[in-house]
Amino acid sequence: MLTYFLLSAAVLLLVFRFLKLLKWKRLNITENQMDQHLLDLLNRKKELP
Amino acid sequence: MKKRVGVQFRKMQKTAHVYERLQTCTRCHTYHVLWDTHCSECGREYQPIREVAAKVTRRYVQTRFLLLGLFVLLAILCADTLTQLAVGCAGGILVFVCFFVMQRKFGAYERDVDFLRYLTQETETIKKSLLLHQEEIGFDVKEERIKDAYEKIREVGQFLHSDTIKLRKIMYLNHFVLRKDMELELESLLPTTYDKDFVEYLREVVKVQPQLVKRSVLDYVNRYKSKILLHENGEQLIGQIAGAALRMSAYVAEYQELIIEYIDYLPRERLLRLARMISRHHHEGGWERLEEAVKRRIETHHSFDPDFHGVL
Numbered sequence: 574m575l576t577y578f579l580l581s582a583a584v585l586l587l588v589f590r591f592l593k594l595l596k597w598k599r600l601n602i603t604e605n606q607m608d609q610h611l612l613d614l615l616n617r618k619k620e621l622p
Numbered sequence: 623m624k625k626r627v628g629v630q631f632r633k634m635q636k637t638a639h640v641y642e643r644l645q646t647c648t649r650c651h652t653y654h655v656l657w658d659t660h661c662s663e664c665g666r667e668y669q670p671i672r673e674v675a676a677k678v679t680r681r682y683v684q685t686r687f688l689l690l691g692l693f694v695l696l697a698i699l700c701a702d703t704l705t706q707l708a709v710g711c712a713g714g715i716l717v718f719v720c721f722f723v724m725q726r727k728f729g730a731y732e733r734d735v736d737f738l739r740y741l742t743q744e745t746e747t748i749k750k751s752l753l754l755h756q757e758e759i760g761f762d763v764k765e766e767r768i769k770d771a772y773e774k775i776r777e778v779g780q781f782l783h784s785d786t787i788k789l790r791k792i793m794y795l796n797h798f799v800l801r802k803d804m805e806l807e808l809e810s811l812l813p814t815t816y817d818k819d820f821v822e823y824l825r826e827v828v829k830v831q832p833q834l835v836k837r838s839v840l841d842y843v844n845r846y847k848s849k850i851l852l853h854e855n856g857e858q859l860i861g862q863i864a865g866a867a868l869r870m871s872a873y874v875a876e877y878q879e880l881i882i883e884y885i886d887y888l889p890r891e892r893l894l895r896l897a898r899m900i901s902r903h904h905h906e907g908g909w910e911r912l913e914e915a916v917k918r919r920i921e922t923h924h925s926f927d928p929d930f931h932g933v934l
Contacts, residue, residue: 574702575697575700576697576698576700576701576702576706576707576709576710577697577706577709579693579694579696579697579700580693580694580697580709580710580713580714580717582693583690583693583694583697583713583714583717584713584717586686586689586690586693587690587717587720587721587724590686590721590724591720591724594724594727594728594731594732595728597728597731597732597734597735598728598731600731600734600735601731602731602734602735602738604638604639605639607639607641607734607737607738607741608639608640608641610738610741610742611640611641611644611741611781612640612781612783614741614742614745615745615748615749615752615781615782616782616783616784
């Protein structure tokens with residue numbers, strides 16, 4: 574019984590990973606977006622409290 | 623007037639994206655944007671950040687794979703019957719195959735997302751490293767190594783777009799004799815407010831590389847026209863800028879007012895180009911006032927010039 578339980582846990586892990594990868598595929602981040610992200614981070618002014 | 627010196631700038635490395643210029647020392651955990659290949663502190667070779675981020679992703683994928691392997695192995699070890707053993711082995715193989723297929727198909731997307739995360743996490747360290755570069759530049763200036771200072775700030779300026787960086791670049795550039803063969807910049811140096819050093823730089827650039835005058839530069843000149851006029855030969859400078867705008871008919875149409883206002887300062891060759899351009903776009907409409915001004919200028923100053931005959 575434990576065999577089936579552990580195997581289903583592995584499958585569950587795999588499904589979870591598949592959904593995560595699918596989500597990232599849908600995001601489809603381009604190289605230009607990465608570049609812009611870096612520049613935005615570096616040039617963002619710190620907000621005053 | 624400051625004495626300008628002739629220099630030969632180091633060739634800039636061409637990259638498709640700015641992040642490709644960023645390298646890191648994995649031992650010191652610092653970043654580097656200049657041309658050195660090895661860390662000055664520990665001597666280790668700098669690595670491109672994309673590679674470093676990809677290594678982090680690979681390690682994460684490996685741990686996920688090990689976790690799956692652990693589950694499968696335990697499932698096989700816990701099998702009580704031969705059927706359970708067969709199911710455990712077959713299931714395990716199936717899980718591994720699926721994992722590999724998924725990784726092959728979607729792995730690149732994961733690397734991209736992880737790279738973004740990596741950049742976000744490392745922002746402060748990157749900023750600190752850029753600040754260290756700026757201190758180095760300050761030291762170069764103190765030692766009067768202006769060329770080195772400019773070459774360094776040119777690299778830092780790829781990442782930081784503040785007015786401080788732009789104005790420092792302009793200040794250094796105003797020490798040099800500008801030439802046609804130099805890799806000069808103009809649009810990227812536009813400060814958000816009026817700056818007299820920038821105007822002086824603009825005067826030099828427009829002489830050697832008028833093709834750098836683009837829409838944003840023309841907007842800047844239009845916005846600060848009254849202040850530019852206070853410079854020595856300010857009218858000539860605006861005339862030169864207006865002349866540079868004649869490269870494209872779209873600029874001529876858009877900045878007609880500026881051209882009309884400074885038509886008296888256009889050199890003969892620019893005026894001839896403008897006249898030819900107007901005759902080509904005669905049918906389009908909206909160029910009447912400009913045509914009028916050009917005709918007037920030709921009549922008063924170039925009526926005996928054969929090149930102008932029959933153009934308009």
